[in-house]
Amino acid sequence: MGAQLVGLVVVKWAHLPAKPYKILTRMALTARDEEGGPDKPAATFWAGWEVLALAIGRELPDPHDEGGEAAKRRKTIRDEVVRVTTSLQDAGAIKSVVDNPGSGWRQVWKVTP
Numbered sequence: 001m002g003a004q005l006v007g008l009v010v011v012k013w014a015h016l017p018a019k020p021y022k023i024l025t026r027m028a029l030t031a032r033d034e035e036g037g038p039d040k041p042a043a044t045f046w047a048g049w050e051v052l053a054l055a056i057g058r059e060l061p062d063p064h065d066e067g068g069e070a071a072k073r074r075k076t077i078r079d080e081v082v083r084v085t086t087s088l089q090d091a092g093a094i095k096s097v098v099d100n101p102g103s104g105w106r107q108v109w110k111v112t113p
Contacts, residue, residue: 004033005043008113013093019056019084024093026055028111044097045109049081056084085109 005028013024027045035042050060058077061070085107088094097108 002028002031002033002043002111005029005031005111005113009093009111012113016088016091016093020088020091020093022055023052023081023084024088024111026052027094027109028113031111041110043111045094045111049078049107052081052085053077056080 006025009021009025009028013021016024028043030047030051031043031045032040033042053060058080060077061073063074065071085094089096089109093112094109095112097110
């Protein structure tokens with residue numbers, strides 16, 4: 001796991017507001033510090049938006065409840081995570097690896113502290 005990446009995040013990005021800092025720290029912790037082969041590059045986060053939502057304290061509704069309030073709440077939380085990751089990308093803390101992932105595909109991020 002990315003213990004060294006977390007250390008770099010703490011040094012370089014401590015000035016970030018709480019949500020972006022928590023999400024960046026979670027991305028760094030989940031990513032690898034070193035290469036793990038061609039299919040496991042270093043500093044790459046691929047765990048998905050749900051993990052990032054939990055990092056900022058959002059409780060996710062049941063993903064199997066596709067109707068009504070649960071689906072609406074999941075979308076609201078996902079949109080919040082997208083806004084935060086976009087701000088992190090704009091700041092230069094992360095870089096997208098996949099351009100415009102389609103529906104059902106996870107965005108992959110390179111942590112760049």
